[in-house]
Each structure stands twice: as C-alpha cells, then as structure tokens.
Amino acid sequence: MDLGWLACDAQPMPDYYRDLASDYHWLFPDPIVKYPGILGGTSPGSADLVEAVAREVKPGAAVLDCACGIGTDAMALAHRGFRVTASDGSPEMVAEAARRLRTHAPDVEFVRCLWQDLPATLTREYELVLCLGNSLGHAGSHEAMVRALRGMRGVLSPTGTLVVDSRNWELLYRERPRVVVADEVRRRDGIRSWCVYVWTIPAAFPEPCQAEVLFLLEHPDGAVTHRRHPIDFQPFTPAQLEARLEEAGFTVTGGSYHPQRPRYALVARPN
Numbered sequence: 615m616d617l618g619w620l621a622c623d624a625q626p627m628p629d630y631y632r633d634l635a636s637d638y639h640w641l642f643p644d645p646i647v648k649y650p651g652i653l654g655g656t657s658p659g660s661a662d663l664v665e666a667v668a669r670e671v672k673p674g675a676a677v678l679d680c681a682c683g684i685g686t687d688a689m690a691l692a693h694r695g696f697r698v699t700a701s702d703g704s705p706e707m708v709a710e711a712a713r714r715l716r717t718h719a720p721d722v723e724f725v726r727c728l729w730q731d732l733p734a735t736l737t738r739e740y741e742l743v744l745c746l747g748n749s750l751g752h753a754g755s756h757e758a759m760v761r762a763l764r765g766m767r768g769v770l771s772p773t774g775t776l777v778v779d780s781r782n783w784e785l786l787y788r789e790r791p792r793v794v795v796a797d798e799v800r801r802r803d804g805i806r807s808w809c810v811y812v813w814t815i816p817a818a819f820p821e822p823c824q825a826e827v828l829f830l831l832e833h834p835d836g837a838v839t840h841r842r843h844p845i846d847f848q849p850f851t852p853a854q855l856e857a858r859l860e861e862a863g864f865t866v867t868g869g870s871y872h873p874q875r876p877r878y879a880l881v882a883r884p885n
Contacts, residue, residue, distance in 0.1 A: 630752070631683075634843040635706035637829050638684050640800055640807045649718040651690035656683065656747040657779040660870045660879035667775055667881055668694065668742065677742040680729060680766060681749035685711030685722070691744075692719035699736065701725040703752075729753070730761040733768030741771050745778040748877070751847035756858065759850070763862035770884055776864060779879035783849030786876070787819045804834040820849045855880060 631638070639647045646655035654664030671677065673695045679688045682700035684707060691698045692715070700715075700722050702708050708726045715722050727735045729745075743766050753759040766776055796809040812826040827843040850858075852871045859866055864882035871878035 630843070630845040631702075631704040632706045633841075634827065634845075635684065635704065635710040637841055637843065638707070638710070639802070640809055640829055641796075641827075642686065643798070643800070644802075646686050647684070647714075649689060650693035651686050653687060653690035653694070654746065654879075655690070656687055657877060657879050659875055659877045660746075660779055663868070663870045663879050663881065664744070664746070664777055667777055670775070671696070671742045675741040676738050677744070678732075678736070678740040678769060679744045679746075680732060681745045681747050682711050682724075683707050683747055685715045685719075687744055687746060688722050689715050689719050692722050696742075698722045699725060699738075699740070701727045701732065701736075703728045728765075729763075730765040732765040736769050738769075739771040739774070740769055741774045743770050743774065743776045745776070746879070748779065748781050748847075750778060750780055750855070751783075751849065754848050756854075760858050760861050763859055763864070767863045767884055772884060774884065776859075776882045776884075777879055778855070778859075778882070779877060780850070780852075780855060781847075782852075782871070782873070782876050782878055783847075784819065784851055785873065786813075786823075787815060787849065790815050806832040820851075822846055822848050852878065852880070 646652050652661060653668055654661035657664060675696055677691050677696045678699045680701045682688050682702045685700055688698050688700035700711055705726045708724050712724045725735060750759060753762045770776060791813055794811040800807045808830040810828040814824045824844055824846050829841045831839050856866050859882045863885050865885055866880050866882045868881035869878060
C-alpha cells in the first residue's frame with residue numbers, strides 16, 4: 615500500500631519504536647489520540663506553551679513535526695489549517711501515523727528521516743518545527759544532538775520557531791523511581807490497558823538510563839496479556855540543551871522549565 619511518505623538513505627538509530635508503534639496510543643488519553651487531538655498533547659505540562667507558539671504562525675503556513683510518532687501533534691496541526699509534514703526516524707511509527715491520519719488529515723505529508731538528514735530530504739522551509747514527545751533523549755552524544763538540531767535548523771525559515779521538549783532528567787535521577795503506573799486505565803476496542811514504566815536509573819548522572827514500558831491488556835474474553843518495550847535514553851540538563859541549541863544556530867526565547875516539574879519545553883529561533 616502506498617502511504618505517500620518519503621525515505622532518506624541514512625542508517626537509522628536503534629529503532630526502539632518498531633514494535634511499540636502499534637501500542638503507542640495506549641500512552642495517551644482519548645482527547646490526545648482521537649481527532650482533532652490536542653496540540654502539544656505529547657508534551658505534558660507544555661501544551662499551553664506549544665499552543666501559544668502555534669497561534670503566532672499564520673494559517674496555511676508550512677509546519678513540521680519532526681518526531682511525529684503516531685501523528686497526534688501532526689493531526690492537531692492539520693486541524694488548525696497548517697500545511698503539515700510529519701517525519702520520524704522509525705518507519706513503523708511513520709506507517710502507523712499515516713494509517714491513523716488518512717481519514718481526518720489526508721493532506722499530511724509523511725517522511726521517514728533522521729533529524730540530521732532533514733535538509734537533504736525536505737524541499738521547503740517551515741515556519742514552525744516541533745520536536746516533542748521526549749524524543750531528543752535518543753539523539754545520543756553531545757555531538758549527535760547538535761547534528762540533529764542543526765538538521766532542524768536547516769529546514770526552518772529565518773523567521774520560524776522551533777519547540778523542543780524533554781523529561782526533566784535531573785529530577786528523575788534525584789527521585790530515582792523504579793515502578794511508575796499510569797494514572798488511569800484506558801479502554802479501546804473492548805480492551806482495557808494498564809501502562810507501567812519500570813525504570814533502571816544508574817547512580818551517576820548522566821549515564822544512560824532505560825525505561826521498560828509494560829502494557830497489561832485485558833481482552834473482551836477476560837484473558838490478560840502483556841507486552842514489554844525497553845527504551846534507552848541519554849539524559850541531559852536544561853542548560854546543556856540550551857547550549858546545544860545555541861551551538862546549532864539558535865537563540866532560546868522561552869520555555870516551561872521548572873526544577874520540580876517532570877517535563878519542560880524550550881522555544882528557540884534561528885540566529
């Protein structure tokens with residue numbers, strides 16, 4: 615089936631989301647994953663910031679969600695009347711996003727591409743680029759993150775805006791949770807799902823950590839199954855993220871960081 619998405623030739627990072635793509639929707643409540651969605655819904659605590667930035671972008675402008683996952687933010691952007699491109703490094707995520715959006719947002723262009731390859735793959739400039747969903751933790755080293763951010767810079771209009779988000783890794787390493795259970799049971803298509811994060815956090819920051827995402831699924835016949843998805847992250851501080859944005863050619867102009875909040879986002883503009 616032709617899903618209408620492009621592909622770049624670079625070797626991808628380890629694809630933690632290959633098997634998670636079909637389960638990813640369980641991470642979010644219905645208002646986020648169902649049309650029309652909630653812009654910034656994949657960035658808990660920063661949706662108001664994302665909304666405020668998007669209001670400054672003219673209707674019909676070209677926008678890019680470069681960590682699109684299953685397409686929730688791309689769907690919300692399309693509902694606002696923007697010309698949306700949705701990209702992700704995981705082909706399974708891109709395919710799942712295309713499947714989910716083909717009814718309500720059929721004009722979204724889907725691109726399988728790594729961040730550093732965006733300028734060589736895309737043919738237009740964007741007035742807004744979003745990189746949400748705690749995605750930058752997969753970039754890896756300092757140098758790799760700067761390359762990723764430069765890729766985003768390379769497709770951003772001189773008057774455009776970038777919004778990136780992250781977990782508050784310092785808070786996570788201080789609190790060192792082991793098991794975190796979602797605050798609600800989700801029910802879809804006759805199945806009930808409980809989401810559980812099992813964290814392995816090393817003693818020293820910023821050594822990489824791992825989250826095992828577990829879904830406990832109760833089926834209509836009463837049978838209970840589970841699926842397990844381990845995901846690795848390379849943590850960084852807000853100051854490091856800001857410095858790497860500056861190294862990539864941005865100036866940070868706003869953000870939602872608070873030392874006691876588990877997530878935050880930064881707003882940046884090209885120099």
